[in-house]
Amino acid sequence: MSSTQQRRPEETAGGLPENVTAAQIPFHLPYPTAQVTPTGETASMTPPVTEASRVDINTTPATENVDTAPPAGMTIGGALEVAGERKADKPLAESDARAIQSAEAKATGVPGGLKGGPAAKAQSVIDKSQNVTVGEVLTDATAALARDKIVTPEDASAVQSAEARHIPGGGIASGGVASTMLEAADVNVDAGLVSADQSRAGA
Template identity: 45%
Template sequence: MSAQGAMSQEQPHRPLTYGDLFDAKGDLASMPVTKEDALMMQNAEALTTGQTKTDSPACIMQSAADKNLQSRAISPDRRTIVPEGGVVVAQLTTVPGDAKREYIIAGQTVVRETTLLRPTDPIVAREGSITIGEALEAAALGSCDKPVEAIDARAIKSAEERATGLSLPMKDGIAATAQSAAQLNPGVDDFDKTTIGDILTDASSELGADKLVTQEDARKVREAELRGQKGEGGQPGVIAAALQAAANMNTEI
């Protein structure tokens, strides 16, 4: 059987859609969740709440987007209507105490929740440009339990270099920590392995400097990620995917 014939018999995995995750309707319900969409939600959520909880819509979307890529249910460059329609996290009350919050994707409210409104919270999260630090935090959000490997360490080092302009890892910085973790993880129990979340959750504050993600940044990080990997040219790793999604968003703003 030819390679083309074998491929034609493969049954593609069904991607996780917005209808699977939220109370979405219409065209949005059947749309697959992508890394770009998830990063938009992470940015909107962070602007409103100042943090992203592990059970938040942003975290749920990041996890779904990662699964869609890892299972090859969608291609890395898959686009949806979300970037055009936008993502908003809106506060419906401004009085102290309980506040109702809506998560709106492409003009459709998909989640309603009640939270404690802080005086410093903005009323509506607006879509904005994404920095390298924020993209790394998005990667941590979607892959918080993934042990750091050599491919991750190379990508993190490149991202730090692009953010700071320094060619050598900062002492005790995220790149140095990632490199150490990648070397030590193979020799320790799974429970004790250092994860992506351990290193990148607060990447924005731990970088010595930061900058908006460009297509050049995303390309350099992807090249670093692949360095030394023989025959590896398929799905990007979690770091490169997050940087590429951020670069795509910034290009459209």
């Protein structure tokens, strides 16, 4: 080492002042941020940022564990779609609309219905006296529901009551929404997925 490149007397070869050890430094960076060159200039020693080391916070996947698996058994959304297929060409009536609204409320927990959901579509048809079929209203009913659940006897009973109130004599239409909900509830009971007297609170 030339006389012009001699270390400062207060520094050791490791860059620490004399009588100071590494153990006395409170923390260590993985890389030194800078060093003093023999000419007295400060040179950065921070590793360069490369494209491989960049992290895009907008594309980094979330780590939250979200359960997206559909419910097991016959769901309310599925029952609505089956009813839509069975009554594909039947003009939507008041009784159909009320049954759809009751079923959607049971599935989502939203009594007033969802914007753009089957219940809202059915109500719009009734309000405007449009010639729209049950099948058209219930197409892709499952996808239109923000939340779905398996059909319980209590759910089916509520839908049955809603439909029957708007049919002379208090019956329900064969193959309609209420009838399909009752069938779905029976399937779930037989499969042991729900109890015969399961209430909404226990669903």
